[in-house]
Amino acid sequence: MSDLFAAYAEALERGDAWDEMFAPGFTLRQDYRPVQRALDELSLDDVTARADSMARTFLDRGVTFDYAGEERAWPLDIVPRVIPADDWEVLERGVAQRVRVLEAFLDDVYSTMSVVRDGVVPRSLITTSAHFHRAVHGFRPAGGVRVHVSGIDVVRDAEGTFRVLEDNVRVPSGVSYVLENRRAMSKGLPEAIGSVNVRPVEEYPRRLLAALRTSAPSEIEDPVVVVLTPGVYNSAYFEHTLLAGMMGVELVEGRDLVTRANKVYMRTTDGERRVDVIYKRIDDDFLDPLHFRSDSVLGVPGIVNAARAGNVTIANAVGNGVADDKLVYTYMPDLTRYYLGEDPIVPNVDTFRLEEPQAREEVMDRLDELVVKPVDGSGGKGLVIGPDASPAELEELRRKVLAEPRGWIAQPVLQLSTVPTLAGGRFAPRHVDLRPFAINDGHDVWVLPGGLTRVALKEGSLIVNSSQGGGSKDTWVMARTGAEARPAAHREPEPQVHVVGDDWPEEQSQSPLDEIGLLPEQQQQQGGASC
Amino acid sequence: MLSRIAESLFWIGRYVERADGTARILDVHLERLNGASAQEQETVTRELLTIMGVPQPEEYTLGSLLNTLAYTRASTHSVAGSLGAARENARRARETVSSSLWEALNTTWYGLGQHRRDMVGTYRFCHWVLERTAMIRGLADSTMSHDEAWLFLELGRSLERADMTARMLATRESEALGLSWVNMLRCAGAYESFLRTQRATVGEEHAGEFLLLDRLFPRSVLRALQDAEECLMALDPSYQRVGFMDDARRIVGEMRSTLEYSTPDQLAASLPIFLHQVQLSCARASEAITNKYFSRGQELSWVGEVS
Numbered sequence: 001m002s003d004l005f006a007a008y009a010e011a012l013e014r015g016d017a018w019d020e021m022f023a024p025g026f027t028l029r030q031d032y033r034p035v036q037r038a039l040d041e042l043s044l045d046d047v048t049a050r051a052d053s054m055a056r057t058f059l060d061r062g063v064t065f066d067y068a069g070e071e072r073a074w075p076l077d078i079v080p081r082v083i084p085a086d087d088w089e090v091l092e093r094g095v096a097q098r099v100r101v102l103e104a105f106l107d108d109v110y111s112t113m114s115v116v117r118d119g120v121v122p123r124s125l126i127t128t129s130a131h132f133h134r135a136v137h138g139f140r141p142a143g144g145v146r147v148h149v150s151g152i153d154v155v156r157d158a159e160g161t162f163r164v165l166e167d168n169v170r171v172p173s174g175v176s177y178v179l180e181n182r183r184a185m186s187k188g189l190p191e192a193i194g195s196v197n198v199r200p201v202e203e204y205p206r207r208l209l210a211a212l213r214t215s216a217p218s219e220i221e222d223p224v225v226v227v228l229t230p231g232v233y234n235s236a237y238f239e240h241t242l243l244a245g246m247m248g249v250e251l252v253e254g255r256d257l258v259t260r261a262n263k264v265y266m267r268t269t270d271g272e273r274r275v276d277v278i279y280k281r282i283d284d285d286f287l288d289p290l291h292f293r294s295d296s297v298l299g300v301p302g303i304v305n306a307a308r309a310g311n312v313t314i315a316n317a318v319g320n321g322v323a324d325d326k327l328v329y330t331y332m333p334d335l336t337r338y339y340l341g342e343d344p345i346v347p348n349v350d351t352f353r354l355e356e357p358q359a360r361e362e363v364m365d366r367l368d369e370l371v372v373k374p375v376d377g378s379g380g381k382g383l384v385i386g387p388d389a390s391p392a393e394l395e396e397l398r399r400k401v402l403a404e405p406r407g408w409i410a411q412p413v414l415q416l417s418t419v420p421t422l423a424g425g426r427f428a429p430r431h432v433d434l435r436p437f438a439i440n441d442g443h444d445v446w447v448l449p450g451g452l453t454r455v456a457l458k459e460g461s462l463i464v465n466s467s468q469g470g471g472s473k474d475t476w477v478m479a480r481t482g483a484e485a486r487p488a489a490h491r492e493p494e495p496q497v498h499v500v501g502d503d504w505p506e507e508q509s510q511s512p513l514d515e516i517g518l519l520p521e522q523q524q525q526q527g528g529a530s531c
Numbered sequence: 532m533l534s535r536i537a538e539s540l541f542w543i544g545r546y547v548e549r550a551d552g553t554a555r556i557l558d559v560h561l562e563r564l565n566g567a568s569a570q571e572q573e574t575v576t577r578e579l580l581t582i583m584g585v586p587q588p589e590e591y592t593l594g595s596l597l598n599t600l601a602y603t604r605a606s607t608h609s610v611a612g613s614l615g616a617a618r619e620n621a622r623r624a625r626e627t628v629s630s631s632l633w634e635a636l637n638t639t640w641y642g643l644g645q646h647r648r649d650m651v652g653t654y655r656f657c658h659w660v661l662e663r664t665a666m667i668r669g670l671a672d673s674t675m676s677h678d679e680a681w682l683f684l685e686l687g688r689s690l691e692r693a694d695m696t697a698r699m700l701a702t703r704e705s706e707a708l709g710l711s712w713v714n715m716l717r718c719a720g721a722y723e724s725f726l727r728t729q730r731a732t733v734g735e736e737h738a739g740e741f742l743l744l745d746r747l748f749p750r751s752v753l754r755a756l757q758d759a760e761e762c763l764m765a766l767d768p769s770y771q772r773v774g775f776m777d778d779a780r781r782i783v784g785e786m787r788s789t790l791e792y793s794t795p796d797q798l799a800a801s802l803p804i805f806l807h808q809v810q811l812s813c814a815r816a817s818e819a820i821t822n823k824y825f826s827r828g829q830e831l832s833w834v835g836e837v838s
Contacts, residue, residue, distance in 0.1 A: 059641065060634055060637060060638045060641070061630070061634055061637070062622070062625070062633065062634070062637050232619075232622055232623050237622075241622075241625040241626045242626075244626040245625065245626035245630075249626075250532075250533055250536075250626075251625075251626045252533060253535065255535070256533050256534070256535055266533060267533065267534050267535075268532055268533055268534060269532055269533075269534055269537045269679065269766075269824045269825075
């Protein structure tokens with residue numbers, strides 16, 4: 001094995017996390033063999049040069065994220081995270097099930113609230129959620145879908161079981177980095193990616209566009225889709241441009257849109273043009289100054305009324321935040337049984353509801369060994385990891401929790417699984433999570449094979465957010481080969497929208513060139529200058 | 532297309548061309564400044580900055596000239612500032628411009644800081660800028676469909692080019708700058724083309740005519756105005772029978788025909804006035820285009836509940 005792995009076995013001994021590449025006893029897991037073979041050929045210089053070249057390419061292409069007001073190259077580690085086909089199959093079904101539950105829950109919350117009537121959750125759970133918006137109560141959005149795009153964060157615990165950590169059904173971001181990571185890795189580690197059958201990710205924009213068009217208001221024949229961005233200063237602006245570009249639709253800001261008689265138009269050089277589907281990348285609070293924050297300059301006045309009138313589809317629907325409230329998360333197993341009559345395929349992490357006195361009492365005694373999270377936070381904001389916190393921080397936390405128990409949950413500290421990551425001139429185990437992305441077009445839930453693997457770059461750290469110094473890894477889902485592959489009859493039909501990308505299909509079994517025979521040669525200048 | 536995006540493209544075209552023109556003008560005048568006395572440097576700097584129409588610095592030294600025309604990022608009058616603004620506009624219109632064009636603008640922007648800010652470094656800098664802007668134009672031309680988006684880019688480029696060539700010619704008119712016709716032509720990259728027209732045998736003074744009126748040389752004022760007119764026509768082909776509905780077309784067309792139909796004597800007698808008119812026309816045309824295509828009409832803003 002390469003020198004770069006010299007100290008890896010020892011490092012693994014120190015922790016008790018599940019390692020994705022090596023089974024206990026430092027034996028290589030089978031699906032990692034091609035990666036290990038490719039890395040074996042490389043010296044530290046090679047690896048560093050490749051890492052630098054990937055960073056430079058990201059910077060030139062503008063694949064950046066905002067860190068303290070500065071554009072930084074997106075951090076991608078050279079060792080991919082590999083997910084075996086069997087594991088993925090479970091995860092894929094689990095994520096799709098989760099999305100169906102969230103969809104049913106939201107539909108119920110904003111209509112009859114039968115879930116409350118039947119005593120599955122208390123009414124206060126819903127009405128006290130900061131993201132439960134009465135402005136969208138009592139109507140079903142055009143197209144009938146609310147969770148068009150979702151990111152379900154999962155982690156692997158010390159036993160190797162995948163568990164859902166949180167649901168993101170408002171504005172889940174990160175998918176552009178999945179696409180860019182794959183592009184970069186095919187140049188960064190071509191030896192490995194060429195030798196294995198990794199499931200492709202390029203079809204995501206096509207799937208998204210197909211789903212958005214499907215969910216357009218029903219009377220529209222050729223719906224106009226736009227992506228709505230808060231603007232160039234948003235940290236995910238790169239993602240907005242990439243998705244709009246790859247779907248071939250306009251990227252609009254709030255000031256480009258205008259509503260009139262409950263219809264939405266965009267201002268173009270040819271005058272105003274009707275918009276039918278808006279892929280919204282703005283927080284609900286800023287979307288419509290008529291209903292939410294009246295000081296918002298990013299939004300479009302009247303857009304919620306247009307949605308209520310059924311003249312425009314907003315994806316994801318307004319008000320979805322009530323479903324990814326972390327307190328609602330704790331009810332997900334019950335909700336799964338209630339709506340689908342199934343048991344959850346991917347389990348939750350055990351969670352204490354701090355509004356319940358008994359749980360609160362237990363947690364208060366053990367604050368220093370638990371992770372405590374605000375229920376409406378994202379991006380790791382406000383989260384406190386007990387073992388790493390100072391006594392003063394814990395005291396502050398205790399005060400906050402007691403002041404507003406509804407706002408907090410607590411979970412045991414999970415040992416996230418590790419993957420070898422380049423750090424300080426060699427590979428060392430670093431903790432990772434995974435955000436698979438799912439697209440729901442109302443008929444079917446499609447899960448992008450893989451998703452965004454984020455990695456904590458500091459040793460032992462569990463914080464993977466890029467805003468807090470996390471990196472990323474390309475995620476390779478292994479395809480089944482030969483007899484294992486799914487029978488063709490079960491394959492889902494391809495979506496009907498085609499955007500020409502660099503994955504132009506080469507489907508003909510026999511090359512047409514064979515039939516033509518000799519090809520005409522290039523012409524050269526006659527009797528002129530020759531070299 | 533979206534008005535906001537059209538505006539970004541128009542200004543990408545203008546700023547890239549401005550960087551190119553400014554680099555050319557700076558390059559050719561640096562030669563003369565080299566070795567001049569402090570007194571002379573001050574006069575030349577003052578003249579040059581006045582002709583370029585940039586905000587005047589507090590003192591007129593070589594350093595302030597280089598800073599104002601080449602390096603300051605704080606204003607879009609300098610090369611660096613223009614390229615920065617072009618890149619920022621491309622960032623806002625990123626899903627519309629081709630990824631090659633975006634990448635070229637982006638890497639140019641990252642390359643801006645890699646130059647020594649002295650006389651010799653600035654020569655290299657100007658040369659590098661000419662290469663980069665040529666590449667940006669080439670990529671726009673070959674990787675974008677020649678649709679509406681491209682027309683706005685091209686329109687901005689043409690107007691700015693007419694303006695820049697007019698300023699270039701104006702520096703010839705200044706006593707203090709005392710540029711020779713040969714250098715003037717080299718500045719516009721027109722030397723060989725001019726020689727080939729055979730007019731050089733008649734006299735160097737025809738060089739001015741060439742840069743102003745040649746119908747085939749791409750950087751001449753006339754040709755740039757023609758290009759702008761063609762873009763405007765393609766953008767709004769709706770009404771062709773009587774007159775012009777489009778203010779920008781009227782302004783550009785009027786200027787173009789004034790130049791085209793003036794006699795050589797008229798031009799020679801009052802060249803500075805013509806050059807000034809060209810610059811004014813470009814500015815007015817730009818305003819007319821803004822009103823027609825980019826105007827958001829009355830900007831809607833919600834100011835809270837009615838009390």
